[in-house]
Amino acid sequence: MIIGTAGHIDHGKTTLVRALTGVDTDRLPEEKARGISIELGYAYAPVPQGGVLGFVDVPGHERLVHTMVAGACGIDFALLTVAADDGVMPQTLEHLAIIDLLGVSAGAVALTKIDRVASQRTQEVTAQVRAALAATPLAGALVFPIDATDTGCPGLAALRQHLYELATRAPVHEANGLFRLAVDRVFTLPGHGTLAAGTVFSGQVRSGDIVVVMPGKLSARVRSLHAQSRPAEVGRTGERCALALTGVAKDDLARGHWLADPRVFIASNRLDVRLHFLREVDAPVKAWSPVHVHLGTAHRVAHVVPLEPVRLCGRAPEELPLPAEALKIEAGGECYVLTPDRWRALREGALSALARFHQEVPDQAGPDAGRLRRMSFPDAPPALWQAVLAQLQEERRLFARGAWLHLPGHHVTLSEADRALADKLRPLILAGRFDPPWVRDLATTVRDREGRVRAVLGKLVGQGEVYQVVRDLYYDRDAIAELAAILGACHREHGAVHAAHFRDLVGLGRKRAIQILEFFDRVGYTRRIRDAHVLRAQSAWPPAAVN
Ligand SMILES: Nc1nc2c(ncn2[C@@H]2O[C@H](COP(=O)(O)OP(=O)(O)OP(=O)(O)O)[C@@H](O)[C@H]2O)c(=O)[nH]1
Numbered sequence: 207m208i209i210g211t212a213g214h215i216d217h218g219k220t221t222l223v224r225a226l227t228g229v230d231t232d233r234l235p236e237e238k239a240r241g242i243s244i245e246l247g248y249a250y251a252p253v254p255q256g257g258v259l260g261f262v263d264v265p266g267h268e269r270l271v272h273t274m275v276a277g278a279c280g281i282d283f284a285l286l287t288v289a290a291d292d293g294v295m296p297q298t299l300e301h302l303a304i305i306d307l308l309g310v311s312a313g314a315v316a317l318t319k320i321d322r323v324a325s326q327r328t329q330e331v332t333a334q335v336r337a338a339l340a341a342t343p344l345a346g347a348l349v350f351p352i353d354a355t356d357t358g359c360p361g362l363a364a365l366r367q368h369l370y371e372l373a374t375r376a377p378v379h380e381a382n383g384l385f386r387l388a389v390d391r392v393f394t395l396p397g398h399g400t401l402a403a404g405t406v407f408s409g410q411v412r413s414g415d416i417v418v419v420m421p422g423k424l425s426a427r428v429r430s431l432h433a434q435s436r437p438a439e440v441g442r443t444g445e446r447c448a449l450a451l452t453g454v455a456k457d458d459l460a461r462g463h464w465l466a467d468p469r470v471f472i473a474s475n476r477l478d479v480r481l482h483f484l485r486e487v488d489a490p491v492k493a494w495s496p497v498h499v500h501l502g503t504a505h506r507v508a509h510v511v512p513l514e515p516v517r518l519c520g521r522a523p524e525e526l527p528l529p530a531e532a533l534k535i536e537a538g539g540e541c542y543v544l545t546p547d548r549w550r551a552l553r554e555g556a557l558s559a560l561a562r563f564h565q566e567v568p569d570q571a572g573p574d575a576g577r578l579r580r581m582s583f584p585d586a587p588p589a590l591w592q593a594v595l596a597q598l599q600e601e602r603r604l605f606a607r608g609a610w611l612h613l614p615g616h617h618v619t620l621s622e623a624d625r626a627l628a629d630k631l632r633p634l635i636l637a638g639r640f641d642p643p644w645v646r647d648l649a650t651t652v653r654d655r656e657g658r659v660r661a662v663l664g665k666l667v668g669q670g671e672v673y674q675v676v677r678d679l680y681y682d683r684d685a686i687a688e689l690a691a692i693l694g695a696c697h698r699e700h701g702a703v704h705a706a707h708f709r710d711l712v713g714l715g716r717k718r719a720i721q722i723l724e725f726f727d728r729v730g731y732t733r734r735i736r737d738a739h740v741l742r743a744q745s746a747w748p749p750a751a752v753n
């Protein structure tokens with residue numbers, strides 16, 4: 207679990223982290239001299255039940271809010287620190303708002319410096335803090351009265367125990383998705399070369415992996431890594447990691463860069479965002495208003511171009527002209543506004559990914575729409591992707607055969623020997639109807655190698671003659687059409703299709719019934735909603751390629 211401090215300057219954040227971990231995170235001579243934090247500080251403490259508490263200590267100075275945001279961007283838990291003498295102060299509220307905007311919904315409050323005030327004041331400030339938290343996701347956070355200079359203070363022991371308990375119960379981050387880490391610190395160590403540290407936002411990284419430095423596209427190899435301050439083979443989502451890199455120098459990297467799987471990012475100087483205004487915001491946001499953008503650990507100055515009227519706390523919306531060249535694409539009930547460059551990049555990207563696919567697997571008819579999207583623009587909204595493919599089809603630069611997309615001129619050819627084998631296989635598969643033989647059994651019957659049977663069936667998939675429901679299990683197109691009709695009728699009668707019902711209708715085992723339903727989801731005929739499958743709007747069999 208990564209815990210980030212938050213709170214007004216001088217309220218005891220660094221002192222508290224030192225009391226909890228034994229580490230003084232104010233390392234710079236300037237920090238020592240001025241008695242304030244300037245840079246982000248990092249400290250770790252083992253949890254007795256296993257695991258590690260990671261702390262990111264942020265500065266409270268009002269001019270260092272950008273540093274605070276960089277530190278807070280990867281945290282799971284906010285430790286809001288309020289000094290009992292001062293009470294709630296401007297950066298208490300500002301940091302709280304930032305935590306809220308970052309979506310951090312877990313936290314606790316350390317009410318420090320209780321040794322300096324009478325107990326009545328402690329109660330007063332507790333009430334102030336409760337009021338400040340009331341409208342935020344931290345409303346239920348526990349408040350721990352603490353003297354952070356006294357390591358034997360009972361409130362400190364209670365806070366530590368609370369953090370241990372939360373850390374052992376904290377949900378494990380899903381480590382799926384492509385790797386990306388927001389760099390917040392770059393340094394060198396003798397014998398290790400350049401090191402970059404930060405929180406892993408998604409995926410995982412191992413030593414030996416190639417990562418790119420974005421923006422910029424420099425490649426680096428991960429020589430070794432530390433996760434949560436310990437040597438590790440793999441670093442996962444939610445962990446703070448330091449990567450020792452070869453192929454880049456210290457000056458190639460800085461806070462604000464991402465280290466990522468080479469497929470994650472396309473650098474851009476434009477960004478679509480949904481603006482959420484804090485209650486206190488009173489400044490009008492107009493076309494081309496300058497703003498500070500904090501994204502991960504990066505901080506940039508940018509201009510806003512509102513794409514719809516901006517509503518500010520009940521005031522009448524202001525109207526905004528779009529740039530003259532902006533394209534409006536209506537798809538799937540949404541309106542997407544794109545620059546012509548972006549639209550062109552989506553179209554050309556689809557075509558070049560398809561060309562690559564044909565080159566790599568010439569024996570296959572082509573990918574389906576979802577796969578092509580994942581290969582080229584995994585983040586593109588499916589509805590927008592549908593519009594891209596529809597236009598390419600209209601222009602006859604892309605064609606669909608069943609669910610498979612292909613470029614003009616691409617077709618899968620069957621040799622005479624392939625066709626002879628196909629003519630033996632198809633009747634066997636057709637005879638199996640809803641429970642056809644597996645590749646292994648087919649190979650035995652026709653006395654040929656499994657690999658060859660698989661290859662020829664793959665080509666028949668491309669011709670739309672058979673469908674692969676799961677690996678090594680192919681259904682004849684007539685059987686699939688029959689199953690699609692049963693599914694359609696069941697959906698019309700009940701409004702949704704459940705596995706148990708479908709199993710009874712087709713007379714198969716539960717596992718196979720589910721495999722067939724998942725096949726129909728995959729090819730876009732149906733869509734899964736919790737444990738039911740529903741027909742997509744205007745679904746017909748065979749499905750249109752664009753889904
Ligand atoms: N008496 C007393 N002093 C405290 C307590 N907590 C912090 N201090 C003192 O308050 C001063 C500021 O503490 P820091 O921990 O540096 O405060 P900070 O919130 O990290 O400050 P910035 O990082 O600059 O925002 C130091 O002199 C601490 O010794 C406390 O609970 N009791």
Ligand SMILES: [Mg+2]
Binds near residue numbers: 232243266
């Ligand atoms: Mg500090």
